[in-house]
Amino acid sequence: MQKKVLQFKLNGESLAVLVSPADTLVDVLRDQLGLTGTKKGCGKGECGACTVIMNGKSVNSCIIPALQVMDAEIETIEGIGKPEKLHPLQESFIDLGAIQCGFCTPGMIMSAKALLDINLSPTTADIKEAIAGNICRCTGYTKIEEAVLAAADKMKIKEDR
Amino acid sequence: MLKDYVLATSVAEALEVLKTYDGKARVIAGGTDVLLDLNAGKLSVDCLVDVTRVAELKKLENMAGQIVIGAAVTHSEVKKSDLIQSNAPLLADASGSVGSLQIRNTATVVGNVLNAQPAADAAVALVALGAEVEIQDPSGTTYRPVQELYAGVGKTTIDCTRQVVTAVKFPALKPGQGSSFVRLAQRGALALPMLNVAVVLSLQEEKIEWVRIVMAPVAPQPLRASMAEKVLQGQVVTTELISSAAKAACAESSPRDSAIRGSAEYRKEVLEVIVRRALEKALAAAQ
């Protein structure tokens, strides 16, 4: 199998990695780059645990051919906040009890971020649509939806200033 | 065994690569299904030709009354498009009910057709719209109705190892025309439909000038309810008429038993309800 150089922007930094044509983005992130924050729950695009943002849109990294990412911008959970400077979504998820086992959390937060990046006044229906592809078996989604709304409010206030 | 992956920048380049591999390369767009099939060993190719970067395939436009959707246009783009919402709202609804947002952000409308699944939501809507695809291959450009692209469940008559489907196009809805897409599924996302029905119709005064009713999955491919269409054609709309059209549609269907998505009996009976609702909705839109 012939490997190819994949160049892309990951969490704001340009990088190049050698990948095989059959590799998927999630395997490149987790196995090659050691970014295990992106989880793999099904490998078939059916659970959303592997959700990352690609060129501004939420995608299932387990069904994205790695080479399709050429020159693209990818954001993962590792790139959106730091312990001392959490993303408002991370903060709300923590504060409002939206995290239980945590396995869906990174994908859930990335789906929510893709929404809030373009819409700071989402309705509950908007939020449900954005996260309907992210299965959570622990929370019943209620506190997750509350956390997304709360984060949107926080971000809006910040933007209004 | 997959050896190469080419991000084509033009249709010509894609065709060139296909030619070089002589049947061992395959076109992909979003690749959501192809990659799964490759990994499951259901498909074997040497090279994937990715057309998502081909600028001309990203088009989504109205060309003299024809809506043209390029092969790299995703379900999300179609769903959000003002052009589609005003000229083919049923397609916006159909694309909007595929899988999940993440899937819709990568999977394409053309891919939905070429995947040739009997209940592919966008394809069902496209058949109702009378859509045809634009095909390019070494011999030139040809057009074929979406309805004629099926060669069995999961099999398309398009040879993706030698041909590139560049777009799908259909006439924009005009005033007096209405459409609908009605779907019955076991849950609100990440679910294939138990039934889906697309209707496009044209009203002239009180009469139905013409109508296309497409139902799935009640046959190996999206099925035109021709008898039901005949029942309606040229008639003044009444509740009884809609009801007998729905019954006729039902009689034309031959759904299969699915242990997961409902028995043939259930689907056949409820199809009548779904067709009726779809007709009512399309009529309301037309009026």
Add this chain to the structure above:
Amino acid sequence: MKKDYAVVGKSVRKLDAMEKALGTATYTTDIRLPGMLYGKVLRSPHPHAKIVKIDTHKAEALPGVMAVATHLNTSKVKFNTSATSTFTIPPLQPVEDQYIFDSVVRYVGDEVAAVAAVSKSVAEAALKLIEVEYQLLPAVYDPIEGMQKGAPEIHHCEVGKNIPGEKIHIEMGDVEKGFAEADYVFEHTFKLPVQKQAQLETQAAVAQVAVDGKVTVWSTTQTPHPTRRILATIFSLPYSKVRVLNPPYIGGGFGVRIGLSAKAEPIALALAMLAKKPVKVVYDRKEDFTSSDTRHSGYITVKTGVKKDGIFTSRKISATLNTGAYCSWGAELPGVLGAMGLSLYYCPNQMYDGHSVYTNITPAGAMRGFGSPQAIYAVESQMDIIADELGFDPIEIRRKNIMRPGKDWVLPYPCLSSGLEECMDRGAAEIDWQRRGKPTQQHSTKRRGIGMAAGTHVSNSWPFCVDYSNAYVTVQQDGSIHLASGVPDMGTGTITTLSQMAAEVMGVALDQVGITIADTESTPFEIGSHASRTCYASGTAVVAAAEDAKKQILEDAAKTLNTSPEDLYIADGIVYSLSNAELNIPLSKVAVEAHLRGKQFIGVGRIIPKNAPPYLAHFAKVEVDIETGKVTVLKMVAAHDVGKAINPVIVEGQLEGGLAMGLGYAISEEIKFDGKGTPLNDGFHKYMLPTAVDIPELKAIIVEANDPSGPFGAKGVGETGLIATAAAISNAVYDALGIRFFEIPLTEERVYKALKERK
């Protein structure tokens, strides 16, 4: 007496949430060790077959393959993947009915062989090179058919054809006399589906064998200590040379890994021993569906004698459950099902008979609720029928019959608290109960209805299983506290809740508590996270350990302060005198001075939990499309007596998550099998668990009827959120349609058929 607590009862931030939100939390599937190999499993395509021949030569010859394991080169010690071998109380004997690999396969998905290779793809390629010759055996899929004389014998059983363990019999009073006294006798049989835990992280384990033979296994288990016991037994190792731990996070559990994570641990370890390299085994989603425990399906019959005034005189429940190809928890679960089904209501004459049956489908084991959702679905569906027939409001007839403290029941522990009435009243107010029974939307194709159901469960697994906990609390030289408990945190908030309890007892701030969990090497024996027990039982051990440490501190400080230990208490990290406000000393000073004298305060908690009944009332508002049969749940209310909410937001989260899972159980979730035993719903796309758009407004109401047996009055919570959900929804559908259902899930087709039959 209502106490004001400093830390307990507060919704503090979950201690694991930050790492999880940042993506830095480590799960078993994230582990990568130097030289680590990847293990993949070959599974049976047949429901029941003998392996006549298995040839692994070609697989072994594939470059990159480091080991191939089959029944020919692995341990011949029988075990049970569930933790029963640790838990079963004599005279009941644990059922040990499987090997890592056997020469017989008993369900589609059963383990045949495994390969360890340098990459996942090489391992997968090698599986295809293993040649297996099967001799097909007759198979059976239904538990009632499985008991018949002519049914194929799946395992040899003493008490009856294909019946693992013992038949459970529970009795109180004289049921025949009770039925004779009754004015009415109701008898109904209910059928239950196979539900799947569908936790987000699949079964996984990484096994490493050191050169001196010491074994370390990181895994997704909910019970590290019992899992260590199973592994040590299979591989004939001293327990002390086997370390089992979570890394430390688990992507959910819901009962699916009480004991082994299916067979991920022994397969990884067998391969690691053969290959002499660390091996990681991660089930893919399909394997997780087809080859790890499900909820028990089966049949439950409830017979109830009632007086005209609505008072019960007699009740008899019987259950025949499908435990699939291996017993797992199939011998214990029927007991919980029966006891919970009987003990929700007071009735002087009660009897239960129940057992599991082996069949050739995926094994059934523990899943959130452990028999109670099944029992309560049946009992509470019938309760609605009785209310209707006798003309009582469903809440009022329950009020007449509910179990109350001081009354007798079939359980060996007393009922000391009940907030069930308050749960029913507050839930009724929230759902707008008086609208029940009112016809709605008669001109539409939609019908709305309201229903309710009550429920109960346990707060740990005694008397059904062995249950005890240990914990250490050690005071560090700076006065901070370290807590060690062997219990995992599956996401249920264990580390936070236990730390809150330790901080409360010790009188220190929460940020002064450090915690180690779920590691057999650094924690004392602990049964693990199951049976809604971590807060109640592990919490009791933590409180005991903290009390022990505090006692040592106060004795020491009393000498320094020239007073008695009884005169002292700790608050905000300072030891104060009750009698003299001026007299105090910081805990840090007590600790460091003790250290200078060569002493550390080490608290040990060793407890055998009592048990306490959590109570709950669920209310559902539904809408049914009478033309398609589609049931849409519009609102769910869950009012729960949790004893005491140590962390209310965590409790709400447990309840909301339970409701969502219960909603799926009620209307859409089921694993079906084709005529040849192949599971049809083997992935998230085919298994209809709810997504965000399927979940209506969920309202959790916390009721606190403090139980004297629990820490700070707490009772079990973890499983209770789904116990009455299916019955409440089914009863609401009755209110909407006037049609009773005796089987779930209430799929479009099932409801449609019932509507059609009524026409």
